[in-house]
Amino acid sequence: MTQIKHNQLPGKTVERLSQYRRILYNSIREGKTNIYSHELAKMMNLTPVQVRRDLMLIGYSGSQSKGYVIKDLVDLIGRIIDSKEGQKIIIVGMGNLGRAITSYFVGKREKLFIVAAFDNDLQKTDRIVAGVPCYHVNRLKEVIEKESIRIAVLTLAPEATHEVARKLLDAGIRGILNYTSVPLTVPPGIYLEEYDIVTSLEKLAYLVKQ
Amino acid sequence: MTQIKHNQLPGKTVERLSQYRRILYNSIREGKTNIYSHELAKMMNLTPVQVRRDLMLIGYSGSQSKGYVIKDLVDLIGRIIDSKEGQKIIIVGMGNLGRAITSYFVGKREKLFIVAAFDNDLQKTDRIVAGVPCYHVNRLKEVIEKESIRIAVLTLAPEATHEVARKLLDAGIRGILNYTSVPLTVPPGIYLEEYDIVTSLEKLAYLVKQ
DNA sequence: GGCATATTGTGAAATTTGTATCAACATAAA
DNA sequence: TTTATGTTGATACAAATTTCACAATATGCC
Ligand SMILES: NC(=O)c1ccc[n+]([C@@H]2O[C@H](COP(=O)([O-])OP(=O)(O)OC[C@H]3O[C@@H](n4cnc5c(N)ncnc54)[C@H](O)[C@@H]3O)[C@@H](O)[C@H]2O)c1
Ligand SMILES: NC(=O)c1ccc[n+]([C@@H]2O[C@H](COP(=O)([O-])OP(=O)(O)OC[C@H]3O[C@@H](n4cnc5c(N)ncnc54)[C@H](O)[C@@H]3O)[C@@H](O)[C@H]2O)c1
Numbered sequence: 499m500t501q502i503k504h505n506q507l508p509g510k511t512v513e514r515l516s517q518y519r520r521i522l523y524n525s526i527r528e529g530k531t532n533i534y535s536h537e538l539a540k541m542m543n544l545t546p547v548q549v550r551r552d553l554m555l556i557g558y559s560g561s562q563s564k565g566y567v568i569k570d571l572v573d574l575i576g577r578i579i580d581s582k583e584g585q586k587i588i589i590v591g592m593g594n595l596g597r598a599i600t601s602y603f604v605g606k607r608e609k610l611f612i613v614a615a616f617d618n619d620l621q622k623t624d625r626i627v628a629g630v631p632c633y634h635v636n637r638l639k640e641v642i643e644k645e646s647i648r649i650a651v652l653t654l655a656p657e658a659t660h661e662v663a664r665k666l667l668d669a670g671i672r673g674i675l676n677y678t679s680v681p682l683t684v685p686p687g688i689y690l691e692e693y694d695i696v697t698s699l700e701k702l703a704y705l706v707k708q
Numbered sequence: 709m710t711q712i713k714h715n716q717l718p719g720k721t722v723e724r725l726s727q728y729r730r731i732l733y734n735s736i737r738e739g740k741t742n743i744y745s746h747e748l749a750k751m752m753n754l755t756p757v758q759v760r761r762d763l764m765l766i767g768y769s770g771s772q773s774k775g776y777v778i779k780d781l782v783d784l785i786g787r788i789i790d791s792k793e794g795q796k797i798i799i800v801g802m803g804n805l806g807r808a809i810t811s812y813f814v815g816k817r818e819k820l821f822i823v824a825a826f827d828n829d830l831q832k833t834d835r836i837v838a839g840v841p842c843y844h845v846n847r848l849k850e851v852i853e854k855e856s857i858r859i860a861v862l863t864l865a866p867e868a869t870h871e872v873a874r875k876l877l878d879a880g881i882r883g884i885l886n887y888t889s890v891p892l893t894v895p896p897g898i899y900l901e902e903y904d905i906v907t908s909l910e911k912l913a914y915l916v917k918q
Numbered sequence: 919g920g921c922a923t924a925t926t927g928t929g930a931a932a933t934t935t936g937t938a939t940c941a942a943c944a945t946a947a948a
Numbered sequence: 949t950t951t952a953t954g955t956t957g958a959t960a961c962a963a964a965t966t967t968c969a970c971a972a973t974a975t976g977c978c
Binding site: 507509512513516517520521540541542543578579580581585587593594595597598599601602603606607609610648649651672673674675679681683684689690691693694695696697698699700701702703704705706707 | 717719722723726727730731750751752753788789790791795797803804805807808809811812813816817819820858859861882883884885889891892893899900901903904905906907908909910911912913914915916917
Binding site for chain 4: 757
């Protein structure tokens with residue numbers, strides 16, 4: 499009778515749920531129907547306890563004999579992470595990284611759609627790039643509002659980052675994934691994820707050095 | 709008299725040190741010589757206390773009147789993160805992502821060098837790609853050993869991930885940055901960082917949905 | 919000088935995140 | 949039926965990380 503309460507899941511748990519699902523998709527493809535916490539844990543470099551704890555938080559129960567039913571678990575994770583209608587995403591900056599991400603991502607998830615890209619280079623605008631229509635940045639607000647887009651990925655030249663971020667928020671974007679080397683600050687209620695490969699490499703270099 | 713002990717810095721602190729330095733480079737470029745904890749904090753979406761705590765951990769002291777001396781701080785972070793001789797890095801998989809990362813990274817840091825890339829596509833091997841020599845993967849061990857390389861970035865097609873990872877470890881790689889969608893497991897003493905854009909986007913989608 | 923203000927450095931508390939342990943239960947074999 | 953084995957779910961515990969609170973101190977202004 500445990501109530502499913504996924505209102506305030508820990509951030510780390512949300513990330514792991516996404517990764518559980520990625521692995522479970524593969525398991526389904528291999529014909530598996532059930533999985534034990536220790537199997538999932540091994541594939542993710544975690545302890546079985548942590549897996550069970552995450553699943554407990556989302557209110558999913560397995561059986562002692564068969565473990566977890568993969569299909570049900572995938573569905574539940576979907577109900578927690580995905581929104582029913584799906585979420586639309588835009589890419590801003592269709593250079594090397596923007597194109598790599600777009601072509602990698604397209605069709606990857608049922609409920610996440612990259613619906614448009616933007617650039618200020620006329621060579622790239624008003625055509626299909628990496629499978630997605632690419633508009634001129636001065637049409638950001640127009641497209642975002644018309645399509646009710648709430649998530650944006652920033653892969654543009656660093657100089658314009660702040661200005662573009664401001665315009666995105668103004669147009670109604672609620673979540674930003676920032677890959678530029680310029681850190682952003684966003685008001686409360688807006689979600690921001692940042693990632694820089696240099697940080698990852700410097701961390702590795704520090705660890706390896708020890 | 710506080711002893712500088714940067715033997716076992718928290719992982720999160722190491723990441724932030726890298727980011728502090730990135731910001732401080734910009735501040736230097738803008739002509740700033742000193743900075744207060746609250747200024748640095750604002751630029752990184754942190755609290756001033758956290759900044760001071762991190763700097764305390766690396767044994768750096770500022771002054772109440774002028775804050776921190778940017779140049780000194782950058783130098784100290786360098787002494788902690790960088791190794792004196794520098795670290796060599798290889799890229800395995802010179803597709804869209806591999807090339808984007810390589811051309812972005814080359815020349816970015818004084819003490820980190822992407823010295824080689826590898827692929828199994830004969831169209832890409834035995835030539836310079838994105839400014840770096842690209843070899844056939846069957847020469848991994850040879851090059852890694854000859855050049856004493858300890859860090860590898862994985863941007864190859866997912867199928868070959870496990871096999872390549874095994875070969876990397878066999879050849880002496882100590883740190884892996886894995887961008888493929890296949891999670892890895894590594895033995896103790898080997899450092900692993902993984903990143904997947906899908907996880908970041910799904911986390912954002914979850915947050916935005918709330 | 920004396921006072922108001924601003925900043926750093928840090929012990930201690932709070933929070934977040936991960937781990938160990940174990941009762942309860944299901945299964946299969948003796 | 950009884951026992952051995954293995955798994956889940958949950959509570960208690962531990963570790964990592966962040967935040968609070970405030971002493972100490974430098975500066976500028978009256
Ligand atoms: N986070 C990471 O790990 C990582 C890795 C590589 C690159 N990067 C960053 O990602 C960004 C893009 O890198 P890249 O290698 O693709 O560079 P790139 O030069 O290939 O692409 C930049 C693109 O942005 C476009 N652009 C410039 N100004 C714009 C504006 N005002 N509005 C819209 N588009 C604009 C350019 O026309 C170009 O197409 C850079 O900021 C770079 O620092 C991050
Ligand atoms: N982490 C992320 O955010 C992210 C984003 C995009 C792509 N990816 C992943 O990165 C990888 C590369 O993506 P991409 O878009 O560049 O794909 P891509 O197809 O453009 O590049 C893959 C490259 O790997 C090479 N390759 C294949 N087998 C190899 C082997 N055994 N040894 C060496 N090289 C080999 C191919 O020749 C090709 O050049 C994929 O695994 C993809 O899933 C991750």
